[in-house]
Structure formats: C-alpha cells, structure tokens
Amino acid sequence: MGRSACCEKVGLKKGPWTPEEDQKLLGYIEAYGHGSWRALPAKAGLLRCGKSCRLRWTNYLRPDIKRGKFSLQEEQTIIQLHALLGNRWSAIAAHLPKRTDNEIKNYWNTHLKKRLTKMGIDPVTHKPKSDTLGFGQFKGAANLSHMAQWESARLEAEARLVRESKLVSNPYQTPQLGSSPSAQLHTKTQAAAPKLRCLDVLKAWQGAWLSKQKDIAISNMVFNSNGSLESPTSTLNFSDNTLHNIPTVGFSDISSMSTIAYPNNSNSMIVKADPTGFSDMAAYPNDPAKYIEDSLRLPTFMEGFTDVMLDNAGVHNSPNANGNLDNVVGSCGSDFEENKMDYWNDMLNLVNSTTSGSPVF
DNA sequence: AAATACCGCAACCGCGAACCC
DNA sequence: TGGGTTCGCGGTTGCGGTATT
Known part of the structure; x- marks a missing residue:
C-alpha cells in the first residue's frame, strides 16, 4: 500500500552528481529517450532513483537550458508573472525560454523576493506593506486573485490539451522551445492545435x-x-x-x-x-x-507597481535611510497612480509578446 | 589567517494528480 | 471502478563558496 518511495532502496546514491553520472544519463537519454524514469537508472547503469535522474535532466543536463545571470527583462517578466500567477514556477517558466522552474524559483527566493521586501513591497501580494490601512481601496490583490482563478482554469485546459496531444508528441521528450516541462506543454499544445x-x-x-x-x-x-x-x-x-x-x-x-x-x-x-x-x-x-x-x-482599476522597483533606473528606486523606497512610498500618492498604469501596460505587453510562442496569451 | 555568518544553488522530499491495469 | 504506479510541482534542505569580523 501507499506510495513507493523512490529512493528507499538501499544502495541508491544521493547527493551531488558526478560528471560520470551526468555522462551516463545524458548518453542514455540522447540514445533512447528517457522513457520510464523509474526504469531508466538500471538501464543507464546508474545507482540513482528515477526521480533523481529526472530532476538532474530537467534542471541541469537538458541541452536547451540557459544558465547564468537573469537579464533585466527576465527579472521583470518573473515579477510580473509572479504577481499574476503566484508561486506557480512551472507556469512562469513557460514564459521564460530556456529557464527552468527550479532556477526561477531559486532566483525569486534568493534575489527578487528580498529585493521586494527591502523596498517595502510584500512579495506575496505585490502590494506596498504600508497598504495595510491606507489602501482600503486597493483592489489589486483581489484582482490578481481573480486573474489567478482564470489562469488556473486555463492551466487545467492546457493540461487536458497535453493529454489529448500525446499521440502526436515526440517520445523523445527534449523540448525545443521552452526549458521547463510547462514549456514542453506549450510546445505540444501548439503541435496539437496549430490554429x-x-x-x-x-x-x-x-x-x-x-x-x-x-x-x-x-x-x-x-x-x-x-x-x-x-x-x-x-x-x-x-x-x-x-x-x-x-x-x-x-x-x-x-x-x-x-x-x-x-x-x-x-x-x-x-x-x-x-x-x-x-x-x-x-x-x-x-x-x-x-x-x-x-x-x-x-x-x-488595477493597481500595482512592481516594475518601479526594478533597478533599471537605479537611482530613484533606491531605498532611503529608513529602508523604504522613496519612490514607492511616494507612489502611494500620485506617483503610484502613474506607476500602476505602467505596470499593467507592461503586463499586457508581456502578455502580448508571448502570444506567438504560447497558447496561453 | 582563522572563524563565523551569509548567500546561492543543486538536490531532495512530500504531495497531489494523472495514468494504467 | 478502484487501487497501484508514475510523474510533475512546489517547498525545503544542505552544502560549497564568498564575505565579514
């Protein structure tokens, strides 16, 4: 009964992968595809569980992964999509070609989240923390939540599309466009429904x-x-x-x-x-x-301003001595009203820009 | 130079959903 | 239809590298 723990077997290795292991995994998948992950380690001569192999492949070994520093554009995309989707890293990764959900998640947790917090912005709601009382009219969070509901529905529909399109999907599951499994999802979706x-x-x-x-x-x-x-x-x-x-x-x-x-x-x-x-x-x-x-x-009616704390200007967004972001604090007033439109313009631009590569938008 | 703290990232873990028989 | 299996996702951990004291 119950789940079969993937790494319970004695003798299976855990921890960092060696170059030899990487080579075995890479060589096997290139030659035969991954097939059943559970069966793969034995066939490839690896003393790893299938889950570990899958993780290694999807997050590191896949040939279409871009590594290194995130560009400003990528940062902005992540923040905006996070405002819309929350911690749905695979969905976010689908809009960032060659980035894995794990990488995006790590980058968010180690960089972007801290940056938002430092600037007095709640990284969960993307609202200014000072908003607790003063922004009674702030509808952004509720609206984002509302949007997220729609996005949830969309993702469900996409998931079904993937299932339906399995017959035409490539058994060698190396995605050509996106990097994440979700990107594969989009690729397959498009293949299944080109129009x-x-x-x-x-x-x-x-x-x-x-x-x-x-x-x-x-x-x-x-x-x-x-x-x-x-x-x-x-x-x-x-x-x-x-x-x-x-x-x-x-x-x-x-x-x-x-x-x-x-x-x-x-x-x-x-x-x-x-x-x-x-x-x-x-x-x-x-x-x-x-x-x-x-x-x-x-x-x-939408309000948000996460783009203002992207340091593309560098100066006006700098935290002041109190740890607050001058411009953000200011944006609680008129600046905020201006910024909110920029924010959503950016959001829609982002959405529009991904239209061609994703059935999502 | 050594000790300590902090940071970033790869990898692991657990859960839920989908799949298969 | 139900139960077991597989897969994928998101949260968390732990280790190695770097910065600071």
Missing part, C-alpha cells in the same frame, strides 16, 4: 471587469457549458467538453456580453464582455479578432 486561438483570460477578464465598472450586471458572467451564464468569480471548471459545447464559431451576442469560441478541437476561446456596454460587433462582421482587439481597454 489555436488564445484562451485569453487576461483580456476576457479585463472586458468583464470593465463592463462591471459600467454597472452592467451581466458583465460578470461567462458562458458555462450549457450556454448559460455564470460568474467568472467562481472557479472555472472546464470539463473536457465544455468548450466544444460552446456553439459559437464566430459570434454569439447576448446583450452586452459577447462570446467568441473556436471550438474546433482546440479548447480555445475568447470570452469578453462588451466594454462599451452596447454591442458593436456588427462593425466587425468578418474580423472577430479585430473586434476584440479594438474593444479591449486597459483596466484603470
């Missing part, structure tokens, strides 16, 4: 929220598998058939809520609420993507 449209949770969410801003009651709704509406604040639970059941290929326009689905074996869809409060889709009879593009607006 995949994005499950654009961010944009969908923006649209829904913007509509809410306009007190459009229906704006909080998304279509469920029955074609009825439900609140996006609830956890999305896409069954395997959910998206396929959405009957719209093109537009479905119900009041101010618009749903576009691309159900042809892709699990992808765009759901949005009409940010204008009135349906203007007739203006885009042949170009749903353009409609989405044009109708989306930056969410003015």
Whole structure:
C-alpha cells in the first residue's frame, strides 16, 4: 500500500552528481529517450532513483537550458508573472525560454523576493506593506486573485490539451522551445492545435471587469457549458467538453456580453464582455479578432507597481535611510497612480509578446 | 589567517494528480 | 471502478563558496 518511495532502496546514491553520472544519463537519454524514469537508472547503469535522474535532466543536463545571470527583462517578466500567477514556477517558466522552474524559483527566493521586501513591497501580494490601512481601496490583490482563478482554469485546459496531444508528441521528450516541462506543454499544445486561438483570460477578464465598472450586471458572467451564464468569480471548471459545447464559431451576442469560441478541437476561446456596454460587433462582421482587439481597454482599476522597483533606473528606486523606497512610498500618492498604469501596460505587453510562442496569451 | 555568518544553488522530499491495469 | 504506479510541482534542505569580523 501507499506510495513507493523512490529512493528507499538501499544502495541508491544521493547527493551531488558526478560528471560520470551526468555522462551516463545524458548518453542514455540522447540514445533512447528517457522513457520510464523509474526504469531508466538500471538501464543507464546508474545507482540513482528515477526521480533523481529526472530532476538532474530537467534542471541541469537538458541541452536547451540557459544558465547564468537573469537579464533585466527576465527579472521583470518573473515579477510580473509572479504577481499574476503566484508561486506557480512551472507556469512562469513557460514564459521564460530556456529557464527552468527550479532556477526561477531559486532566483525569486534568493534575489527578487528580498529585493521586494527591502523596498517595502510584500512579495506575496505585490502590494506596498504600508497598504495595510491606507489602501482600503486597493483592489489589486483581489484582482490578481481573480486573474489567478482564470489562469488556473486555463492551466487545467492546457493540461487536458497535453493529454489529448500525446499521440502526436515526440517520445523523445527534449523540448525545443521552452526549458521547463510547462514549456514542453506549450510546445505540444501548439503541435496539437496549430490554429489555436488564445484562451485569453487576461483580456476576457479585463472586458468583464470593465463592463462591471459600467454597472452592467451581466458583465460578470461567462458562458458555462450549457450556454448559460455564470460568474467568472467562481472557479472555472472546464470539463473536457465544455468548450466544444460552446456553439459559437464566430459570434454569439447576448446583450452586452459577447462570446467568441473556436471550438474546433482546440479548447480555445475568447470570452469578453462588451466594454462599451452596447454591442458593436456588427462593425466587425468578418474580423472577430479585430473586434476584440479594438474593444479591449486597459483596466484603470488595477493597481500595482512592481516594475518601479526594478533597478533599471537605479537611482530613484533606491531605498532611503529608513529602508523604504522613496519612490514607492511616494507612489502611494500620485506617483503610484502613474506607476500602476505602467505596470499593467507592461503586463499586457508581456502578455502580448508571448502570444506567438504560447497558447496561453 | 582563522572563524563565523551569509548567500546561492543543486538536490531532495512530500504531495497531489494523472495514468494504467 | 478502484487501487497501484508514475510523474510533475512546489517547498525545503544542505552544502560549497564568498564575505565579514
């Protein structure tokens, strides 16, 4: 009963890998693929457990891993994605080509987290710590949480895609694009659904929220598998058939809520609420993507500013003698209002920039 | 120069989900 | 359908290197 402990067997080696072991593992996987990790050590002549071999391969030996210092761009990406996704390192790694989730996790814990803390920003919520009372109106954390719910749903959908695409995936599981297993996920996903449209949770969410801003009651709704509406604040639970059941290929326009689905074996869809409060889709009879593009607006309600503490300027973000970040403290006022838009602009730029390489955005 | 503290990273551990029979 | 197996993820640990005293 119970789990079979992978390293329980006496005689299995633990600890740092030797160059000889690396060579054996590398040579075996290059020749035969990893196959079953559990069976691999014996076949490769290694006195390691399969789990240890997998870790060594995915975090160190894989040929497509970039090592070394993180660039400013990478730092920014990590921080922004962490604000959105939390400690979901594999998901974050999927957006950082050639970086492993373990490496990103380590970098966050040893560098970025400390930097945020030093600057008076809670690395968990990405809010200023001084916000505990003064930012009663601060909606960013709740919004991020909201976004995370959507992202969770997306990840579930992606996971299903991977399963569905296993038939076409390369048995030699060396990813060519991303570095993390999640990157492999994306690669496979794309292979399985080359015409995949994005499950654009961010944009969908923006649209829904913007509509809410306009007190459009229906704006909080998304279509469920029955074609009825439900609140996006609830956890999305896409069954395997959910998206396929959405009957719209093109537009479905119900009041101010618009749903576009691309159900042809892709699990992808765009759901949005009409940010204008009135349906203007007739203006885009042949170009749903353009409609989405044009109708989306930056969410003015979102607040965040983690990009300001990236030291690209170096000067204005320096902590003061009190250990506070002058600019960040200042940003609790008007500067903050300015920075928040930059932050989310960056976020959306990031999202947009990854559109081509990932079905996520 | 030695001792100690700190830091960074590779590796391990445990859990949950997916898979397989 | 249920139970065992495998895999992947996220948290944690421990060790080696570096900085500080």
